[in-house]
Amino acid sequence: MSANGYYGPYGGMFIPEILFPAFDELKATFADIQQDQIFWQDYQGYLATFSGRPTPLTYAERLTAYFGGPRVYMKREDLNHSGAHKLNNALGQAMLAKRMNKTRIIAETGAGQHGVATALVAAKFGLNATVYMGSEDVERQYANVFWMKRFGAEVVPVETGSRTLKDAINAALRDWAASFETTHYVLGTASGPHPFPALVTFFQAIIGNETREQILRLEGKLPKRVYACVGGGSNALGIFKAFMPDEDVELVGVEAGGEGPMVGKHAARIAYGQGKIGIAQGYKSLFLQDEDGQMVETYSLAAGLDYTGVSPLLAHLSERKRVRFEAATNEEVVNALQLVMTKEGIVPALESTHAFAGAFREMKQCSEGDSIIINISGRGDKDIFNIAEGVRDEEWKAFIQRKHTQYQQSRSGDSGKA
Numbered sequence: 001m002s003a004n005g006y007y008g009p010y011g012g013m014f015i016p017e018i019l020f021p022a023f024d025e026l027k028a029t030f031a032d033i034q035q036d037q038i039f040w041q042d043y044q045g046y047l048a049t050f051s052g053r054p055t056p057l058t059y060a061e062r063l064t065a066y067f068g069g070p071r072v073y074m075k076r077e078d079l080n081h082s083g084a085h086k087l088n089n090a091l092g093q094a095m096l097a098k099r100m101n102k103t104r105i106i107a108e109t110g111a112g113q114h115g116v117a118t119a120l121v122a123a124k125f126g127l128n129a130t131v132y133m134g135s136e137d138v139e140r141q142y143a144n145v146f147w148m149k150r151f152g153a154e155v156v157p158v159e160t161g162s163r164t165l166k167d168a169i170n171a172a173l174r175d176w177a178a179s180f181e182t183t184h185y186v187l188g189t190a191s192g193p194h195p196f197p198a199l200v201t202f203f204q205a206i207i208g209n210e211t212r213e214q215i216l217r218l219e220g221k222l223p224k225r226v227y228a229c230v231g232g233g234s235n236a237l238g239i240f241k242a243f244m245p246d247e248d249v250e251l252v253g254v255e256a257g258g259e260g261p262m263v264g265k266h267a268a269r270i271a272y273g274q275g276k277i278g279i280a281q282g283y284k285s286l287f288l289q290d291e292d293g294q295m296v297e298t299y300s301l302a303a304g305l306d307y308t309g310v311s312p313l314l315a316h317l318s319e320r321k322r323v324r325f326e327a328a329t330n331e332e333v334v335n336a337l338q339l340v341m342t343k344e345g346i347v348p349a350l351e352s353t354h355a356f357a358g359a360f361r362e363m364k365q366c367s368e369g370d371s372i373i374i375n376i377s378g379r380g381d382k383d384i385f386n387i388a389e390g391v392r393d394e395e396w397k398a399f400i401q402r403k404h405t406q407y408q409q410s411r412s413g414d415s416g417k418a
């Protein structure tokens with residue numbers, strides 16, 4: 001990384017001048033904690049007692065037998081408190097906020113997972129929290145909105161633009177420009193303006209640090225490949241970072257192939273070769289955009305992967321051929337999920353199941369003496385509604401429809417409260 005936060009041609013910091021002081025303070029504090037062993041020990045301590053870290057590396061015995069190839073291991077980020085890797089970053093940034101003497105944190109959220117993680121660390125550290133969420137997403141992910149409010153956060157539906165994640169990011173940045181003296185912006189993934197890609201990767205690197213130690217203990221040697229799904233890129237960079245210097249370990253990022261490589265039907269910025277260099281939301285990276293540079297619609301069954309941009313660090317690592325990119329379609333993901341559930345008795349999130357689908361497709365390329373690791377970025381309990389859509393289970397769909405109607409009714413009853 002260059003001093004200005006560039007990874008090759010990607011990255012940087014494209015923000016309004018009014019935010020310069022906020023970013024200067026954040027960069028200085030980040031530089032400071034990177035030198036501070038005590039900060040990292042405190043971070044690990046909180047994660048141990050609050051989130052249940054270290055998370056296990058589980059041997060997938062029956063999947064291994066089923067494919068007859070390499071030994072398959074799963075890194076269990078699904079066992080974190082609140083059910084995903086998101087808490088690693090939210091907790092680290094809440095500690096940063098405290099160190100900068102801020103009393104309030106704000107966040108953007110798409111599917112709501114990062115909003116929930118931010119809301120609960122705010123409760124834990126006694127900070128006020130505001131979460132910006134596109135009103136379209138508020139509607140689609142109401143269960144998470146309900147959770148955020150119960151943790152005491154204010155949830156602000158954003159009515160501008162397409163009323164989804166990118167509009168929530170813009171709204172959060174606008175808030176920050178007016179409030180940074182008391183407020184820290186907890187960005188949820190390894191993209192956005194410098195120093196966020198480096199900062200979020202720094203906290204999420206705990207995943208790979210643990211994994212590398214665990215696999216060496218279990219196997220006595222490094223794995224052949226490590227697979228992770230890629231939305232903004234934080235869980236992938238988190239598990240990849242510790243293996244980066246090990247040139248023989250192949251790192252594979254799996255994007256959302258949605259309904260296939262047609263424009264507008266997926267969120268595979270790199271694997272389908274359709275992402276073009278551009279600047280949006282404060283950073284330069286590969287974005288899915290039309291000829292005029294307007295962002296195009298993305299689509300995936302997995303809400304957490306449904307994003308037009310990607311971490312500038314991953315765009316760079318792809319170009320340098322250190323990380324290989326693949327895409328898994330919705331159909332492959334639904335099939336992979338069924339296999340994981342029936343062979344291993346666990347429920348990965350639809351996002352994480354992309355990593356399984358990518359790995360299953362190329363299982364024959366590794367030999368029996370090798371091992372591979374799949375990162376389970378989160379648990380799938382939140383996804384039953386979408387899974388029902390994916391499997392086209394009529395009975396289930398009817399049930400979900402009734403539930404959805406009930407949600408909407410409870411929502412109109414709930415507004416104004418909390």
Ligand SMILES: *Cc1c(COP(=O)(O)O)cnc(C)c1O
Nearest residue numbers: 231232233234235304351377378
């Ligand atoms: C948010 C989310 C993702 C995608 O975000 P990354 O920053 O790419 O990791 C993946 N899996 C789960 C479970 C998520 O909640």
